[in-house]
Amino acid sequence: MEKQEKQGHIGELIESTLNNIRSFAQTNTIIGTPIQAENAMTEIQDYLARREESSGKRRVLVVDDSMTIRQGMKQMLEGDCDVSVADSGVAAIRAITLDRPDLVLLDYEMPVCDGRQTLEMLRSDPSFEDVPVIFLTGRRDPESMIKVMPLKPAGYLLKNSKPADIKK
Numbered sequence: 001m002e003k004q005e006k007q008g009h010i011g012e013l014i015e016s017t018l019n020n021i022r023s024f025a026q027t028n029t030i031i032g033t034p035i036q037a038e039n040a041m042t043e044i045q046d047y048l049a050r051r052e053e054s055s056g057k058r059r060v061l062v063v064d065d066s067m068t069i070r071q072g073m074k075q076m077l078e079g080d081c082d083v084s085v086a087d088s089g090v091a092a093i094r095a096i097t098l099d100r101p102d103l104v105l106l107d108y109e110m111p112v113c114d115g116r117q118t119l120e121m122l123r124s125d126p127s128f129e130d131v132p133v134i135f136l137t138g139r140r141d142p143e144s145m146i147k148v149m150p151l152k153p154a155g156y157l158l159k160n161s162k163p164a165d166i167k168k
Contacts, residue, residue: 058080059102061085100131
């Protein structure tokens with residue numbers, strides 16, 4: 001019975017997230033570059049070349065709806081790590097599925113699918129339940145932290161932390 005309840009909860013969470021995405025898509029322009037037959041090999045070769053260049057470095061995924069935060073974190077960490085970025089929880093799940101990172105820095109507050117929901121989806125899949133996730137947040141309130149403790153985040157990092165503290 002517990003497994004059915006958990007599956008029902010996950011199903012509800014996914015359905016809720018999909019409804020939020022549909023609503024967001026109806027009110028916002030979504031731009032993407034699909035891979036076509038003409039550019040597929042080029043895209044694959046570019047991906048493999050980038051992957052080869054960064055081998056040996058730890059892979060970090062920075063997930064934040066703010067481009068300023070994403071780019072700032074990427075610039076700060078890219079000398080020591082192979083840094084990827086995602087602008088939403090859904091993009092993060094896709095990125096993690098395609099290329100498992102060694103660490104995820106996840107914004108707590110994002111539209112459509114927030115950090116808690118993203119981590120909940122990630123933890124519901126046994127293949128990703130051990131991926132370390134550190135919340136990247138501007139919130140200091142204990143209630144926010146208590147809500148996500150059952151999901152076992154690796155920690156919390158305040159967005160206004162000093163660069164030296166973030167690199168630790």
